[in-house]
Amino acid sequence: MSVLSDAPVRPVAGPIPVKIVIAGGFGVGKTTFVGAISDIAPLTTEAAMTSYSEGIDDVGDVTTKTTTTVAMDFGRVAVDQAIVLYLFGTPGQDRFGFMWNDLIQGALGAVVLVDSRRIEDSFPALDYFESRGVPFVVAINKFGGNMFHSLEDVREALSINPAVPVITTDARGRSAVKETVLSLLDVVLHRALARRSGAE
Amino acid sequence: MDPDVTAVRPFLERGRALSSPPDASGEGHPHTGVRAYAITRGRAHASVHLEFETMLQATVVGRDAAGAQRFERGDIVRLCDSEPLSVAELSARLHVPIGVVRVVAADLLTEGLLESFHPTENVADDVLLLTRLIAGVRAL
Numbered sequence: 563m564s565v566l567s568d569a570p571v572r573p574v575a576g577p578i579p580v581k582i583v584i585a586g587g588f589g590v591g592k593t594t595f596v597g598a599i600s601d602i603a604p605l606t607t608e609a610a611m612t613s614y615s616e617g618i619d620d621v622g623d624v625t626t627k628t629t630t631t632v633a634m635d636f637g638r639v640a641v642d643q644a645i646v647l648y649l650f651g652t653p654g655q656d657r658f659g660f661m662w663n664d665l666i667q668g669a670l671g672a673v674v675l676v677d678s679r680r681i682e683d684s685f686p687a688l689d690y691f692e693s694r695g696v697p698f699v700v701a702i703n704k705f706g707g708n709m710f711h712s713l714e715d716v717r718e719a720l721s722i723n724p725a726v727p728v729i730t731t732d733a734r735g736r737s738a739v740k741e742t743v744l745s746l747l748d749v750v751l752h753r754a755l756a757r758r759s760g761a762e
Numbered sequence: 763m764d765p766d767v768t769a770v771r772p773f774l775e776r777g778r779a780l781s782s783p784p785d786a787s788g789e790g791h792p793h794t795g796v797r798a799y800a801i802t803r804g805r806a807h808a809s810v811h812l813e814f815e816t817m818l819q820a821t822v823v824g825r826d827a828a829g830a831q832r833f834e835r836g837d838i839v840r841l842c843d844s845e846p847l848s849v850a851e852l853s854a855r856l857h858v859p860i861g862v863v864r865v866v867a868a869d870l871l872t873e874g875l876l877e878s879f880h881p882t883e884n885v886a887d888d889v890l891l892l893t894r895l896i897a898g899v900r901a902l
Contacts, residue, residue, distance in 0.1 A: 576879040577846050579815040580895060599902070605854035610861050631859065636850055641898030648815040648848060668813050668881045743899055751892045758889060
C-alpha cells in the first residue's frame with residue numbers, strides 16, 4: 563500500500579496485530595474470558611456474515627445466500643511494545659458456526675471454552691476447527707472451582723485428537739486465562755517448529 | 763443481540779426475512795441499512811482488504827484533512843489520530859458494522875489519510891514472532 567510520497571517515514575516499526583478466537587456455546591464465559599486479560603473493557607462489534615443453504619426453503623432447489631448480522635465481543639492486549647493481541651469471541655449461537663471464516667482468517671488458533679454440564683454446546687466449534695485444521699485447545703471453565711466431570715471424561719466425551727490439550731480454566735481469573743492462552747500459543751509454536759523441521 | 767444493529771445490505775436482509783424462519787436474528791432490528799449503504803456510497807466491497815484486527819492510524823495528511831471529512835470518514839480519521847486502532851475497534855466505537863468500516867477505511871487508505879498495520883502474513887509459521895508473543899503473554 564503506497565501512501566502519498568510526502569508522507570513522513572516512520573522512525574519505528576508500527577504495531578503488529580495478532581488474533582486468537584475464543585469459541586464455545588452460549589453463556590460459557592467467552593466475554594468474561596476475554597475481559598479477564600484485555601487491556602480494555604470488551605467491546606462489541608457487528609459483522610455481516612454470509613452463509614449458503616441449498617434447497618431447504620420454499621423457493622425450491624436453489625442455493626440461497628443469507629446474510630445475517632451477528633454481534634461479537636472482543637478485547638485487546640498490548641503484549642509488548644509492538645505486538646497487540648486481539649481476542650475475538652465467536653457469536654454464541656450454534657447456527658452461526660458455519661459463518662466464522664471471515665473471523666478465523668489469519669487467526670493463530672482458538673480456545674474452545676466448555677461448560678462440563680453442557681459439553682454438546684461445544685461440538686459446533688470443535689467440528690469447525692477440526693475440519694479446517696485450525697489449532698485449538700479445549701478449556702473447561704470451572705465456574706469458580708466446580709468441576710462436574712474429570713478431564714479424561716470430558717476428553718472422551720468430546721472424542722478429540724489425543725494431541726489436543728484439554729485443560730481447566732477459570733474465565734474470571736487473569737492468571738488462569740493467561741495460562742490458557744499460553745497453552746494455545748504453545749500448540750501453535752510446536753506446529754510451526756514441526757513444519758520448519760519437516761521442510762528442511 | 764444489541765437492538766442497535768445496523769444492517770449492511772438492507773435488501774439482502776429483507777430477502778432473508780421472506781425466506782427464513784421467523785426466528786431469524788434480523789427480527790426486530792431497525793432497518794437503518796439505507797444509511798450504512800449510503801456511507802459506503804453503495805459499495806459492499808472495499809478496494810483494499812482489511813482484516814478485523816488490521817490496525818489503522820491517521821497520517822499527517824489525514825490529521826490535517828480530518829476536519830474537512832464528513833461523517834464516518836472524519837470520525838475514523840479522528841479516532842485513530844492519537845493511537846492506532848483496529849477495524850474492529852473502530853466498528854465498535856462508531857457503532858457501525860465492520861463491513862462499513864472496511865469500505866470507508868479502504869478509501870481513506872487509498873487517499874493517504876490513513877496508514878495501515880496489517881497482520882503478519884503466515885503468522886503461524888513465524889517462529890520468532892510466536893516466541894516473542896509467548897514471552898510477552900507470560901510476562902503480563
